[in-house]
Amino acid sequence: TMASQGPRAPLEFGGPLAPGAAALMLLLPATMFHLLLVARSGPARLLGPPPYLPGLEELWSPRALLLWFAWLGLQAALYLLPAHKVAEGQELKDKSRLQYPINGFQALVLTALLLGLGVLAGLPLDALPEMLLPLAFAATLIAFIFSLLLYLKSQVAPASALAPGGNSGNPIYDFFMGRELNPRIHFLDFKYFCELRPGLIGWVLINLALLMQEAELRGSPSLAMWLVNGFQLLYVGDALWYEEAVLTTMDITHDGFGFMLVFGDLAWVPFTYSLQAQFLLHHPQALGLPMASAICLINAVGYYIFRGANSQKNTFRKNPSDPRVADLKTISTATGRQLLVSGWWGMVRHPNYLGDLIMALAWSLPCGASHLLPYFYLLYFTALLVHREARDERQCLQKYGLAWREYCQCVPYRIVPYIY
Ligand SMILES: NC(=O)C1=CN([C@@H]2O[C@H](COP(=O)(O)OP(=O)(O)OC[C@H]3O[C@@H](n4cnc5c(N)ncnc54)[C@H](OP(=O)(O)O)[C@@H]3O)[C@@H](O)[C@H]2O)C=CC1
Numbered sequence: 001t002m003a004s005q006g007p008r009a010p011l012e013f014g015g016p017l018a019p020g021a022a023a024l025m026l027l028l029p030a031t032m033f034h035l036l037l038v039a040r041s042g043p044a045r046l047l048g049p050p051p052y053l054p055g056l057e058e059l060w061s062p063r064a065l066l067l068w069f070a071w072l073g074l075q076a077a078l079y080l081l082p083a084h085k086v087a088e089g090q091e092l093k094d095k096s097r098l099q100y101p102i103n104g105f106q107a108l109v110l111t112a113l114l115l116g117l118g119v120l121a122g123l124p125l126d127a128l129p130e131m132l133l134p135l136a137f138a139a140t141l142i143a144f145i146f147s148l149l150l151y152l153k154s155q156v157a158p159a160s161a162l163a164p165g166g167n168s169g170n171p172i173y174d175f176f177m178g179r180e181l182n183p184r185i186h187f188l189d190f191k192y193f194c195e196l197r198p199g200l201i202g203w204v205l206i207n208l209a210l211l212m213q214e215a216e217l218r219g220s221p222s223l224a225m226w227l228v229n230g231f232q233l234l235y236v237g238d239a240l241w242y243e244e245a246v247l248t249t250m251d252i253t254h255d256g257f258g259f260m261l262v263f264g265d266l267a268w269v270p271f272t273y274s275l276q277a278q279f280l281l282h283h284p285q286a287l288g289l290p291m292a293s294a295i296c297l298i299n300a301v302g303y304y305i306f307r308g309a310n311s312q313k314n315t316f317r318k319n320p321s322d323p324r325v326a327d328l329k330t331i332s333t334a335t336g337r338q339l340l341v342s343g344w345w346g347m348v349r350h351p352n353y354l355g356d357l358i359m360a361l362a363w364s365l366p367c368g369a370s371h372l373l374p375y376f377y378l379l380y381f382t383a384l385l386v387h388r389e390a391r392d393e394r395q396c397l398q399k400y401g402l403a404w405r406e407y408c409q410c411v412p413y414r415i416v417p418y419i420y
């Protein structure tokens with residue numbers, strides 16, 4: 001077939017056998033359910049066994065599946081609304097560029113307005129925390145079925161539409177990594193749509209529902225719950241405000257749309273990234289003002305580095321002679337593009353990851369030091385970013401060759417100055 005002539009790339013995640021794609025396809029959903037069960041249990045032990053194994057009657061709920069379809073339908077409708085800007089993606093193999101609506105922040109605001117009106121009209125948002133298990137189960141089912149449909153769709157895609165990875169010929173590996181780079185129906189680009197909207201907005205919605213349920217249980221939300229909600233809303237709001245930046249990430253330009261990203265975007269993000277708020281609902285923490293102020297400061301420092309680094313690179317990539325970046329030192333590369341070697345990108349090779357990790361710490365600290373569970377995100381995210389950093393370095397070495405080696409010599413640390 002045309003599709004089987006697709007490009008070949010080295011296998012990520014060690015191939016189809018453990019600890020490869022097949023293992024991750026079991027491990028990711030199992031971890032998500034483990035976290036959901038443990039967060040609401042008394043001992044809340046990250047490393048212990050789950051308190052019990054839920055039966056199918058506790059997991060399967062047609063109502064949860066319907067809610068998911070309604071949520072995806074709402075977000076798809078908001079995606080298709082007129083956007084104030086339509087951006088062009090990176091150049092593809094056939095030299096064309098795809099178009100993407102930049103209206104993610106508008107979707108967040110409209111979702112908030114619609115839900116606000118819904119709550120005023122009696123929508124029981126505080127019933128959501130009770131439904132997390134069946135909702136996560138429905139999201140997992142949707143992820144498997146959607147990935148299968150995407151895999152089938154990729155069989156009729158032209159070779160030029162295939163991703164550099166995900167076309168090994170091994171069906172399990174390719175199902176996991178995704179074969180087609182930008183599957184879309186007309187203007188609805190499935191990967192771009194799923195990357196930021198249903199999952200990230202779903203995450204802050206679950207957080208809010210947990211805050212409302214805490215208010216109902218204890219009279220008012222705790223300071224710790226306010227902090228976790230505020231920090232994570234800032235993060236999601238920022239991602240949607242700067243939505244165009246996602247078009248240059250490896251998820252969009254390099255990775256196919258397969259089970260890894262489908263499950264990651266639709267299930268993993270909303271149900272595991274909301275872990276701190278889930279933990280706080282069942283394990284209230286007393287947090288004094290001095291400690292809360294210190295945590296706010298840590299989050300602000302993390303955000304300052306994260307935003308500063310991402311904006312500096314985006315400004316530079318758009319226009320290297322922009323006065324905000326014109327004074328920075330650079331290295332020329334054979335591709336004609338330059339690499340920054342001073343400013344944020346002269347401190348470490350991934351300053352944005354450093355800021356992101358500092359924020360991850362600030363999201364866990366309101367949960368106290370009695371349990372390891374709320375620090376799961378920090379541990380998982382460190383592993384994700386170390387792996388992501390290695391993949392990015394490999395791709396940069398391929399793109400820039402000697403110039404990249406020179407950059408590595410000028411800026412020897414990857415993420416944490418003088419440590420890593
Ligand atoms: N919360 C979460 O789960 C996740 C969050 N993130 C966050 O998303 C953000 C984006 O991350 P990510 O997509 O990994 O990629 P980055 O924003 O780190 O971009 C990497 C690219 O930047 C360019 N680049 C690297 N060094 C330089 C330099 N010195 N000067 C100029 N350009 C350079 C290269 O591309 P080129 O030269 O082609 O421009 C490289 O491929 C990060 O802040 C990250 O922390 C990411 C993943 C998950």
Ligand SMILES: CC(C)CCC[C@@H](C)[C@H]1CC=C2C3=C(CC[C@@]21C)[C@@]1(C)CC[C@H](O)C[C@@H]1CC3
Binds near residue numbers: 195196239249310
């Ligand atoms: C496959 C894993 C198990 C889960 C991966 C989930 C991720 C795809 C998303 C989680 C948070 C994300 C953010 C972005 C893209 C989607 C993911 C990576 C941004 C990088 C997009 C660019 C912005 O500037 C920042 C965003 C932060 C959150």
